[in-house]
Amino acid sequence: MSTEYRTGREGEFTYRGYDLDELQEMDLEDVAELLPARQRRTITRGLSEEHQKVLEKARERDAEETANNPIRTHLRDMPVLPEFVGLTFAVYDGQEFGRVEVQPEMIGHYLGEFELTRSSVEHGQAGIGATRSSKFVPLK
Template identity: 80%
Template sequence: MSQEYRTGREGDEFTYRGHTLEELQDLELEEVAELLPARKRRSIERGLTIEQQKLLEKARGKDEQETANSPIRTHLRDMPILPEFVGLTFAVYNGQSFERVRVEPEMIGHYLGEFQLTRNSVEHGQAGIGATRSSKFVPLK
């Protein structure tokens, strides 16, 4: 993979496929779409849904200070993260509650839902009341 297509930091400055964050924020949506991975690029080329367009307009109207206190609430886990979202805080619905996601530059090109998991890991405890004799057995370490 050539240097111009890498995502990462050169020195202390963030770059995404050879463009700094400021350059990315100055680009039009179609120009940013050309830099994104295929699935996100295609979804933007087909046209954002009405809900996604509303979220984009909401994000354009807010600044970092406003969203720190009251994040932008959304159910749109399939919204691609654009350079305009960097610094904003979203409250993404995970199926039970709205959890905060602060967008960092490294998140560009991913979906909002990737940063808010919908399932918790299960940690089984000891057998409860009414359990069978075999299931009550807890091995000693």
């Protein structure tokens, strides 16, 4: 499997042969042709009303404005488009809104991939109702 993006000789970001400025100037349909199959299908079948609202909010705001007041959304299945680079989103993970600052390398993924829904569990010591074998705590 080849990588979808890479940096050029000067460290400049490219996505499938196009640099970021060229991607941002393209129409949504042209960008959709470059995206992976699932994201391309989402766009070609037509974005839902909620997806359109998020896209409009992203087009209205600039990077400095979203740094202080991120675009809040429950849409974890919104594809990251070149227009979103530099913006900050507050993506809902089921309990709270987590901040996601969109980088160029995120193009072609979904917003929900960058805000995890599950946290790691760290178990403490055995409680009151524990069995005798589970109460054993090693000294080391």
